[in-house]
Amino acid sequence: MRLGVLDVGSNTVHLVVVDAQRGGPPTPMSNWKTPMRLVEYLDKKGAINNKGQEKLFSGVALAKEMSEQFRCDELLPFATSAIRSATNSDEVLDKLEKETGVRLRILSGEDEARLTFLAVRRWYGWSAGRICDLDIGGGSLEMSIGTNENPDVAVSVNLGAARLTRDWFDTDPPKKKDIERLREYIDETLDDPVAELLDSGPIDLAVGTSKTFRMLARLTGAAPSSAGPRVKRTLTQPGLRQLISFISRMTSADRAELEGVSADRSHQIVAGALVAEASMRKLGIDTLHMCPWALREGVIFRQTDQALLAN
Numbered sequence: 001m002r003l004g005v006l007d008v009g010s011n012t013v014h015l016v017v018v019d020a021q022r023g024g025p026p027t028p029m030s031n032w033k034t035p036m037r038l039v040e041y042l043d044k045k046g047a048i049n050n051k052g053q054e055k056l057f058s059g060v061a062l063a064k065e066m067s068e069q070f071r072c073d074e075l076l077p078f079a080t081s082a083i084r085s086a087t088n089s090d091e092v093l094d095k096l097e098k099e100t101g102v103r104l105r106i107l108s109g110e111d112e113a114r115l116t117f118l119a120v121r122r123w124y125g126w127s128a129g130r131i132c133d134l135d136i137g138g139g140s141l142e143m144s145i146g147t148n149e150n151p152d153v154a155v156s157v158n159l160g161a162a163r164l165t166r167d168w169f170d171t172d173p174p175k176k177k178d179i180e181r182l183r184e185y186i187d188e189t190l191d192d193p194v195a196e197l198l199d200s201g202p203i204d205l206a207v208g209t210s211k212t213f214r215m216l217a218r219l220t221g222a223a224p225s226s227a228g229p230r231v232k233r234t235l236t237q238p239g240l241r242q243l244i245s246f247i248s249r250m251t252s253a254d255r256a257e258l259e260g261v262s263a264d265r266s267h268q269i270v271a272g273a274l275v276a277e278a279s280m281r282k283l284g285i286d287t288l289h290m291c292p293w294a295l296r297e298g299v300i301f302r303q304t305d306q307a308l309l310a311n
Contacts, residue, residue: 114150119301121148130201
């Protein structure tokens with residue numbers, strides 16, 4: 001069956017069209033996205049303002065039109081942290097459905113972590129043992145660990161790269177004192193969830209998913225995306241620490257010139273790198289392996305699994 005997976009995240013509205021089959025990997029047919037940066041359209045009360053809503057409605061309407069052009073059998077629309085945490089999320093969802101006919105399903109942070117973990121497990125298989133997955137989004141950080149397709153522990157904290165950049169940095173490049181204050185905040189926020197993950201058992205394979213981790217890996221020497229998804233890519237603690245020292249002194253415009261950094265995310269890569277470093281350090285992870293599958297693939301696998309059970 002042909003599925004359209006519509007992912008409305010903090011950074012983008014992203015439509016992936018795939019031909020999905022039971023017992024096999026999804027075959028990509030189309031990949032389209034448009035920058036969103038929804039966390040930048042939150043007012044002082046945490047509500048998505050009118051400009052942000054207009055941008056959201058326009059992006060979703062275009063994605064729906066494209067899914068129809070590709071003759072998708074089903075559209076799987078969902079939203080994550082930015083809309084989930086907005087104080088007017090119900091109102092925005094109702095207006096969006098009225099204007100576009102698309103009703104977004106809000107994934108909880110734990111759902112995000114579990115679905116992403118499912119995709120990671122399918123990529124690496126059972127022989128990988130106990131997997132720990134880290135995923136840095138625009139609005140939140142998801143962490144999960146386990147030996148099965150459903151993780152033993154799945155947690156989400158509001159340590160997204162875009163959210164932290166907006167809340168903690170008011171200069172470009174960020175002030176050294178602001179970076180240090182943010183480091184302390186990240187460490188404190190991670191204390192309890194990291195303890196919960198470590199209590200569940202040892203880590204056999206540490207995995208990173210999300211655009212943020214892929215950019216960080218590329219900046220520390222990993223192969224470019226053009227080399228294909230099966231090329232082994234890793235991110236190490238020493239390499240990440242050196243990278244932070246380098247990029248934290250650059251402007252976002254200068255970072256955007258670096259190979260592997262997208263212009264629409266260059267402003268938030270420093271905050272993302274700080275979250276990555278703290279997570280790896282506190283979990284005792286020296287090397288993180290990059291997985292090309294993540295949340296969208298998890299949504300696809302969940303859908304095809306349910307279709308199989310229904311038949």
